Amino acid sequence: xxxxxxxxxxxxxxxxxxxxxxxxxxxxxxxxxxxxxxxxxxxxxxxxxxxxxxxxxxxxxxxxxxxxxxxxxxxxxxxxxxxxxxxxxxxxxxxxxxxxxxxxxxxxxxxxxxxxxxxxxxxxxxxxxxxxxxxxxxxxxxxxxxxxxxxxxxxxxxxxxxxxxxxxxxxxxxxxxxxxxxxxxxxxxxxxxxxxxxxxxxxxxxxxxxxxxxxxxxxxxxxxxxxxxxxxxxxxxxxxxxxxxxxxxxxxxxxxxxxxxxxxxxxxxxxxxxxxxxxxxxxxxxxxxxxxxxxxxxxxxxxxxxxxxxxxxxxxxxxxxxxxxxxxxxxxxxxxxxxxxxxxxxxxxxxxxxxxxxxxxxxxxxxxxxxxxxxxxxxxxxxxxxxxxxxxxxxxxxxxxxxxxxxxxxxxxxxxxxxxxxxxxxxxxxxxxxxxxxxxxxxxxxxxxxxxxxxxxxxxxxxxxxxxxxxxxxxxxxxxxxxxxxxxxxxxxxxxxxxxxxxxxxxxxxxxxxxxxxxxxxxxxxxxxxxxxxxxxxxxxxxxxxxxxxxxxxxxxxxxxxxxxxxxxxxxxxxxxxxxxxxxxxxxxxxxxxxxxxxxxxxxxxxxxxxxxxxxxx
Amino acid sequence: xxxxxxxxxxxxxxxxxxxxxxxxxxxxxxxxxxxxxxxxxxxxxxxxxxxxxxxxxxxxxxxxxxxxxxxxxxxxxxxxxxxxxxxxxxxxxxxxxxxxxxxxxxxxxxxxxxxxxxxxxxxxxxxxxxxxxxxxxxxxxxxxxxxxxxxxxxxxxxxxxxxxxxxxxxxxxxxxxxxxxxxxxxxxxxxxxxxxxxxxxxxxxxxxxxxxxxxxxxxxxxxxxxxxxxxxxxxxxxxxxxxxxxxxxx
Numbered sequence: 049x050x051x052x053x054x055x056x057x058x059x060x061x062x063x064x065x066x067x068x069x070x071x072x073x074x075x076x077x078x079x080x081x082x083x084x085x086x087x088x089x090x091x092x093x094x095x096x097x098x099x100x101x102x103x104x105x106x107x108x109x110x111x112x113x114x115x116x117x118x119x120x121x122x123x124x125x126x127x128x129x130x131x132x133x134x135x136x137x138x139x140x141x142x143x144x145x146x147x148x149x150x151x152x153x154x155x156x157x158x159x160x161x162x163x164x165x166x167x168x169x170x171x172x173x174x175x176x177x178x179x180x181x182x183x184x185x186x187x188x189x190x191x192x193x194x195x196x197x198x199x200x201x202x203x204x205x206x207x208x209x210x211x212x213x214x215x216x217x218x219x220x221x222x223x224x225x226x227x228x229x230x231x232x233x234x235x236x237x238x239x240x241x242x243x244x245x246x247x248x249x250x251x252x253x254x255x256x257x258x259x260x261x262x263x264x265x266x267x268x269x270x271x272x273x274x275x276x277x278x279x280x281x282x283x284x285x286x287x288x289x290x291x292x293x294x295x296x297x298x299x300x301x302x303x304x305x306x307x308x309x310x311x312x313x314x315x316x317x318x319x320x321x322x323x324x325x326x327x328x329x330x331x332x333x334x335x336x337x338x339x340x341x342x343x344x345x346x347x348x349x350x351x352x353x354x355x356x357x358x359x360x361x362x363x364x365x366x367x368x369x370x371x372x373x374x375x376x377x378x379x380x381x382x383x384x385x386x387x388x389x390x391x392x393x394x395x396x397x398x399x400x401x402x403x404x405x406x407x408x409x410x411x412x413x414x415x416x417x418x419x420x421x422x423x424x425x426x427x428x429x430x431x432x433x434x435x436x437x438x439x440x441x442x443x444x445x446x447x448x449x450x451x452x453x454x455x456x457x458x459x460x461x462x463x464x465x466x467x468x469x470x471x472x473x474x475x476x477x478x479x480x481x482x483x484x485x486x487x488x489x490x491x492x493x494x495x496x497x498x499x500x501x502x503x504x505x506x507x508x509x510x511x512x513x514x515x516x517x518x519x520x521x522x523x524x525x526x527x528x529x530x531x532x533x534x535x536x537x538x539x540x541x542x543x544x545x546x547x548x549x550x551x552x553x554x555x556x557x558x559x560x561x562x563x564x565x566x567x568x569x570x571x572x573x574x575x576x577x578x579x580x581x582x583x584x585x586x587x588x589x590x591x592x593x594x595x596x597x598x599x600x601x602x603x604x605x606x607x608x609x610x611x612x613x614x615x616x617x618x619x620x621x622x623x624x625x626x627x628x629x630x631x632x633x634x635x636x637x638x639x640x641x642x643x644x645x646x647x648x649x650x651x652x653x654x655x656x657x658x659x660x661x662x663x664x665x666x
Numbered sequence: 667x668x669x670x671x672x673x674x675x676x677x678x679x680x681x682x683x684x685x686x687x688x689x690x691x692x693x694x695x696x697x698x699x700x701x702x703x704x705x706x707x708x709x710x711x712x713x714x715x716x717x718x719x720x721x722x723x724x725x726x727x728x729x730x731x732x733x734x735x736x737x738x739x740x741x742x743x744x745x746x747x748x749x750x751x752x753x754x755x756x757x758x759x760x761x762x763x764x765x766x767x768x769x770x771x772x773x774x775x776x777x778x779x780x781x782x783x784x785x786x787x788x789x790x791x792x793x794x795x796x797x798x799x800x801x802x803x804x805x806x807x808x809x810x811x812x813x814x815x816x817x818x819x820x821x822x823x824x825x826x827x828x829x830x831x832x833x834x835x836x837x838x839x840x841x842x843x844x845x846x847x848x849x850x851x852x853x854x855x856x857x858x859x860x861x862x863x864x865x866x867x868x869x870x871x872x873x874x875x876x877x878x879x880x881x882x883x884x885x886x887x888x889x890x891x892x893x894x895x896x897x898x899x900x901x902x903x904x905x906x907x908x909x910x911x912x913x914x915x916x
Contacts, residue, residue: 341775341777341778342775433736433737433738437736568758570751570753570754570755571755571756571757571758573717573751573755574749574751574755574756574768574821574824575757575768575771576717576744577717577744577747577749578744578745578748578768578769578770578771578772578824578827578828579741579742579743579744579745579771579772579773579828580741580768580771580772581741581771581776583776583780584771584776584779584780587779587780587782588757588760588764588768588771589757589768592757592758592759592760593757593758593759595759596759
C-alpha cells in the first residue's frame with residue numbers, strides 16, 4: 049500500500065530514474081561484451097589470409113564427403129620423358145607404342161618455367177587423375193611435383209598445359225599421368241566398417257553407463273528432494289542411535305557376509321550342487337518370508353514367542369538369500385565359462401553370465417554390509433523413538449548425552465579414518481583421537497542444548513549432505529573421471545562405462561530430485577492421510593508421478609552419454625572417440641566426417657525413439 | 667465423539683489460521699463447516715488428522731488426545747479417518763483400482779504393499795466400494811481418464827477402504843457442477859446415515875448445508891462465529907459469517 053502511494057505521488061521522477069537504470073544496464077552489458085572480445089581474442093584478420101581460406105575450403109569439402117562409399121579403381125600410369133633444360137645435342141627419345149596408352153610432350157624439353165603441351169592417347173575413357181613431374185631419372189620414383197589434375201574424354205584422350213618446374217638435370221626426367229577409373233559397383237570403405245564397429249561400441253557403452261547410473265540415481269534423487277526430506281524430523285535419541293547403528297551394522301554385516309562367502313566356497317564349484325543350493329535357498333527364502341511377514345498388520349500385540357519365531361525365520365531367510373547369491377555367482381561363472389566356448393556366435397551370453405556372476409560375488413559383501421547397517425540403524429532408531437516417547441525427560445537427557453557423544457564421535461572418527469587413508473598423515477592422534485574428541489564434544493553439546501525430545505530436522509541434514517556431494521562430484525567432468533578409471537581398469541570401453549556411469553549418477557540424481565520437487569502435493573497428502581508410512585507414500589504417490597520425466601531424462605542422458613563418449617575416447621575410454629581423434633590427428637578429414645555423421649545419425653534416431661517412448665508413457 | 671478444545675494454528679510468518687476454536691461433534695453427525703475462502707476451514711480439517719500440526723489446543727477423539735499421539739500412533743489413528751479433497755487428489759497416472767487400494771495402505775504389511783501386493787479380500791473390497799459409488803466398470807482405467815465427478819467418487823471409495831469412523835471432506839463439491847455436487851453429497855449422506863460414519867464437510871453453498879447437514883459451524887478469520895442448526899442462519903448471522911458486504915444468492 050505504502051509503495052503504491054509513493055509511486056502515484058511522484059510518477060515523473062520514477063520514470064527518469066527508470067530510464068537511467070535501463071541506460072546503465074545497457075552500458076554495463078556493452079562493457080561486459082567488449083571485455084569478452086578482448087579476453088576471447090575475437091579477430092577476423094587471420095580469416096582473411098588466403099592460406100587460411102584455402103585450408104578452410106579444403107577441410108570443409110573433405111568434411112562434406114564422409115569416407116563411406118568407394119569404387120574399386122583401375123589405374124593406368126604412363127611416364128613421358130622430358131629434359132630440363134634442352135640438351136645441346138639432339139635427344140634420343142624412345143617411340144611410344146601407339147596401341148597402348150601414351151603421352152606426347154611437345155616440345156619434349158625446355159627451360160624451367162617453360163610451358164609445354166601434354167597430350168594423352170588411348171587412356172580409359174572418363175578417367176581422371178594427377179599429371180605430375182617426376183624428378184630424377186628413375187621413372188619408378190614415387191615422389192612427384194605439381195598439382196595438376198587431368199580428365200579424359202569419351203575416347204580416352206586429353207590435352208593439358210604443363211609448366212616445367214625448376215628441376216634441372218643431366219639426364220631424362222619424366223612427366224607422369226596416373227589416371228584412375230571406377231570399376232564395378234560401389235561398396236563400403238574400410239573406414240565405414242570401422243566406424244560401424246565403434247559406433248555400436250559407443251551406443252552400448254552409453255547404454256550400460258546410463259542403466260547403471262539411473263539405477264543408482266533414483267534412490268539418491270529421493271534423498272536430494274526438498275519436499276520429501278523437509279518433513280522428516282526425529283528426536284535426538286532416535287537420530288543418534290540410528291547413526292550409531294549404521295557403521296556397527298555395516299561392519300558386522302560385512303564380516304558375516306565374508307564368512308558366508310567362505311562357506312559357499314567350501315561347497316565347491318560343481319555345476320549340479322551349485323544349482324541345487326541355489327534352488328533350495330530360493331525356496332527356503334520365499335517360504336520363510338511368506339510365513340514370517342504377514343500380509344496385514346495385526347491390530348493386537350503379537351506374542352513374544354511368535355515374534356521370536358518370526359525374527360529367527362527372517363534371519364534364516366537372509367542367511368539363505370546371501371548363500372544363494374554366492375552360489376548363484378559361482379554357478380553363473382562356471383556356466384558362463386562353458387557357454388562362452390560352446391555357443392560360438394552367441395558366446396557373449398556366456399561372457400555376460402561370467403562377468404555378472406563375478407559382479408554378484410564381489411558386491412555381495414558390500415550389499416550385505418549396507419543391508420545390515422540399514423537394519424541395525426533402523427532398529428536402534430526405533431528403540432530411540434520409543435525411549436523419547438516413554439522415558440521422563442531427565443532420564444532421556446542422560447541417554448541423549450551418552451548416545452549423541454558416541455554417535456557423533458564415531459562418525460567424526462570414521463571421517464578421520466578416511467582422511468588418514470587419503471593423505472597418509474600417519475599420526476593417529478590427529479586423524480583418530482582428535483576427531484573422536486571434537487565429535488564427542490559436539491554431540492554432547494547438541495544433547496545438552498536441545499530439548500530432550502525436540503524433533504530435529506534430520507531430513508534437511510541428509511538433504512544438504514546429499515546435495516553437496518552431488519554438486520561436488522558433478523563438477524568433475526566425465527573426461528577427468530575417465531582418466532582415473534583408465535588407470536583403474538585399463539584403456540578400453542569399460543573405463544568409459546564407469547566414468548560416464550558415475551557422472552550419470554550425480555547429474556541424473558540432481559535432475560530427478562528437481563522433478564520430485566515439482567510433483568503435485570495433493571496425492572501425497574491424500575496417501576499420507578490414509579495412514580501410509582513414508583516409504584508407502586513414496587511408492588504410491590511419488591513414483592507414479594515421476595515416471596514420464598524420469599524416462600525422458602534417462603533418454604536424454606543416454607543421448608548425452610553417446611555424445612560424451614566421443615570425448616571419452618580421446619583419453620582411452622573406448623568408443624568412437626578414439627577413431628575420431630585418430631583421423632583428426634592424421635588430417636584424414638573424410639574419415640573424421642564419417643564418424644561425425646555416425647554420431648549425428650545415432651543422436652537423431654535416439655531423439656526420435658525417446659519422443660515415441662515419452663508419448664507412450666505420459 | 668470428537669472434541670476440539672482451544673485449537674490454534676499459527677503458520678510460520680505469523681498468520682493466525684485458527685484462533686482458539688472449540689466445539690464438539692457427536693458420533694454419527696453430519697457437520698458442515700462454512701466460511702469464506704481463507705477463513706481456516708481446510709486448516710481445521712487438516713489439524714484433525716494432523717496433516718497440519720496445530721500450534722496449541724487439544725483434539726480428543728473418543729477420549730484419546732490426537733495432538734499428543736506419536737508418529738506410529740498417529741498412523742493408526744489416521745487409518746480410521748477418511749479424507750476427501752476438493753481437487754480429488756488422485757494419483758493421475760495410476761489405475762483407479764490402485765488409487766482405491768491406497769486406502770488400505772495403513773492396514774496392510776508395508777513390505778508387501780511396496781511390491782504392489784494386496785490381500786485378496788482387499789481386492790474384493792475395492793471392487794465392492796467402486797460398485798457402491800457406481801463406477802466399478804472404470805476399475806482398470808487410468809484415474810485421469812475419468813471426469814471430475816467420477817474422480818471424486820474414486821476419492822470417496824478410497825476413503826471407504828479405510829473402514830472409516832469419520833470422514834473429513836474438504837470442499838468435496840467445490841470443483842463440480844450443481845448436479846454432480848448433489849450426487850456426491852448424496853453418497854456422503856448415504857455413508858453418514860447407513861454406516862453411521864461421522865462426516866465433517868466444509869461447504870460453500872448454503873443450500874447444500876441446509877439440505878445435507880445436521881449441524882453447522884462457521885469460521886471467520888480463524889474464529890468460530892456460529893455453531894448450531896443450519897436453519898438458524900438468518901440474514902444477520904449470514905453477514906456475521908460472510909462479512910457485511912456479502913449478499914445471499916440462491
